[in-house]
Amino acid sequence: MTDTIIERCEAKGLRMTGQRRTIATVLQDSGDHPDAEELHARASAIDPGISIATVYRTVKLFEEAGILDRLEFGDGRARYEDAERDHHDHLFDMNSGEVIEFCDPDIEALQEKIAERLGYELRGHKLELYGVPKRK
Structure with missing residues (x-):
């Protein structure tokens, strides 16, 4: 961009x-x-x-x-x-409301593999994860 x-x-x-x-x-x-x-x-x-x-x-x-x-x-x-940012996914912290951006090559590959297995060519995706911090 x-x-x-x-x-x-x-x-x-x-x-x-x-x-x-x-x-x-x-x-x-x-x-x-x-x-x-x-x-x-x-x-x-x-x-x-x-x-x-x-x-x-x-x-x-x-x-x-x-x-x-x-x-x-x-x-x-x-x-x-x-809208023209590099591709990334989001993790939403349900306690604080913080939105964390991430991109994971394993997740990207798995999504491609799933689409292929189902007979599709993947054109895009949106991944949102929701969580709370683990207590230490």
Whole structure:
């Protein structure tokens, strides 16, 4: 991935207001999976005029344009990540709400093997694991 979120929005013909640019930059710089409230807090620290409604409208627009992926882990919070990130899977910490990204070559190979055994060519997949930390 070489293009920024702003560049991909512009390439898709989206009108990029200053507030949308701020939200896109916050998303681009996020190393985690923020929800709309977290995005609002980060964006409004840069531009106090950004409302939560603007954040919700913007992430919906970006999602519909294929710029963002919406992630839902059953806790009532939709989280967002760049749709053009390298492939990875997710482990959701049910205690803290943290989302941990991982990619495991053994899992990737097993998924290919299962699809092949069932007579399919795998074109993509989404793996979400849910867990709690083990007590030590």
